[in-house]
Amino acid sequence: MRCAMVLLLVMLAGCSDPRPAYQWPLPEGFPLPVVPVDNPMSAAKVELGRYLFYDTALSANQQQSCAGCHQQQYAFAQPLKVSVGSSGQAHRRNASALVNIAYNNTLTWAHDGLTHIESQLLIPLFGDNPVELGAGGHEQQILARLTRAPYPALFTAAFGDSQPDFHRVTAALASFSRSLLSFNSRFDRYAYQQDDSALTEQELLGLNLFFSEKLECHHCHGGFNFTQATSHQRQPLDRRPFHNTGLYYVSRADLADKGYPQHDTGLSELSLNPADDGRFRAPTLRNVAYTAPYMHDGSLATLDDVVNFYAAGGLVSQLNGETSDGRQHPGKSGFVRGFELTAEEKQALLAFLHSLSDEQFITNPAYSNPWLAVNSEN
Incomplete structure (x- = not known):
């Protein structure tokens, strides 16, 4: 039986919107992206x-x-x-x-x-x-x-x-x-193409963990694109997709208290709102196994490191001779509370994240370097 949480990933109200002149290579029933009227696709x-x-x-x-x-x-x-x-x-x-x-x-x-x-x-x-x-x-x-x-x-x-x-x-x-x-991962085949055999039992366990209230992953990495930073023709607006995940908390010359390192404080640089200190956009998790290293500054080298980071509820590290305990940042998201996983559960979660990989995406000739063919002809 397909998990109900997967069926709720895409809230699609009908499938009858007309196709434009540009043919979007989308799965059946997926909404069209919003495109500026002054730059239509061709x-x-x-x-x-x-x-x-x-x-x-x-x-x-x-x-x-x-x-x-x-x-x-x-x-x-x-x-x-x-x-x-x-x-x-x-x-x-x-x-x-x-x-x-x-x-x-x-x-x-x-x-x-x-x-x-x-x-x-x-x-x-x-x-x-x-x-x-x-x-x-x-x-x-x-x-x-x-x-x-x-x-x-x-x-x-x-x-x-x-x-x-x-x-x-x-x-x-x-x-x-x-x-x-990118919509051709094994997860897509399971969730949207009705292929129950596309995911292993281990990956299904990881899926259920991902969407559980215990881990809270889906709150920031939800929807069909696995990120809050999503809009489309049937959903023009979404929640504010910026979060402080507890990566840093150090002394700052411009603050009486601590905060993110002065060289990159995230959204607060533009908003000038202290509440936005350390807030960064939650990226998509599609193809996440291909995109290491992770976080806004590449500070976490592997997916294993990322899972450990969220399990700990933030990062304790040394920056410029000072202990930085990101877990203590007062602006840290309430969804980053930490959790415990057995070794089996951790491997299942990692297996699920790998199931979001779309090999066709990273090899698609339509996305590749056209100059290689041009130069080979010259």
């Missing part, structure tokens, strides 16, 4: 965006592409604690996985104002603290590079003429990013 824009995503010509020094930090074999994440930009500058944060971000209602680790991919893309393109692609001040040189083949034909197919500009670049990159959909 296959031509997606294909142009794929070439741009993998093109180092988008960086000022031609040393890095979007794919440098978002690599397909890692579910468009990166196996580094924090990313390194085209100039060699280390960032503060771990590269987020680009999995089903067409459904994200917020973007990046800690910014509640970035709700459209088109706006978010301006940060890696033009941001200077830290430098990622470093396009600022080099716009004309970069656009000149986008007049070589096959770009004239790609821009014409997507926009009606071959003239590149950064509005079109961001529109195409956003379209490609929205096309990165």
